[in-house]
Amino acid sequence: MGAYNSNYLSNVQSNIGAMLDCGINTLEFDVREFYNMFLASDMSDKLNRGDAYTVCTLGGVELAEYVVCYAMNNSNYIHVKKATDPAFNSHLNNAIVNVDSKEYWAGKVVAEYAWEKNISFSQLDKCIPIENVLSLYDGFKDVDSLMINIRLDEMIREESNVAKLKVRRELMGLSQSELARISQVPLRTLQQYEQKRKNINNAKAIYLVNLSSALRCDVRDLME
Helix, strand or coil, rough: CCCCCCCHHHHHHHHHHHHHHHCCCCCCCCCHHHHHHHHHHHHHHHHHHHHHHHHHCCCCCHHHHHHHHHHHHCCCCCCCCCCHHHHHHHHHHCCCCCCHHHHHHHHHHHHHHHHHHCHHHHHHHHHHHHHHHHHHHHHHCCHHHHHHHCCCCCCHHHHHHHHHHHHHHHHHCCCCHHHHHHHHHHCHHHHHHHCCCCCCHHCCHHHHHHHHHHCCCCHCCCCC
């Protein structure tokens, strides 16, 4: 599970959903452009960690403003400093978050999935770009989060077509040798699991426990 208490999750979901809705629909940024700005900002890391001030004090509109100011190299704000463009200020002052928009929905989805898998938004975006999450809206907007997460799992597998162990290792940014060292699973054995020359479902219990611990996931996330 995620790096912070589950009690924060709903707030993080609402914040990211509102931030995306504001950044894309009110400030009219391109989806990729705005999301890249978010990933490049320190706000991405703070939300990943469930930073109490960020989660409990800043709303989605303020987060969108923060992200844009950060991208403008505007580092002198104490709380959230306005951008200098009057039109920008006007848009923000009149911003009304649409909780039914696909952007708001996508923000909630990526927040929960990143928390569930204990990975950063940047790591997730490398495997499932935000545009691909948005494309699920029409078919999954009324589906529960479990089914959505299952579909996201499938999308990662379809994209990579490799063993779950390799997908998870790459999500965590670890090389094979690094994972072998941390988990104390022989490198050759690890490579055989990833190449599916050995069935990880038949692995020693201690190997599965050590791998799941090193990769911060459930054992079931590694089994084929």
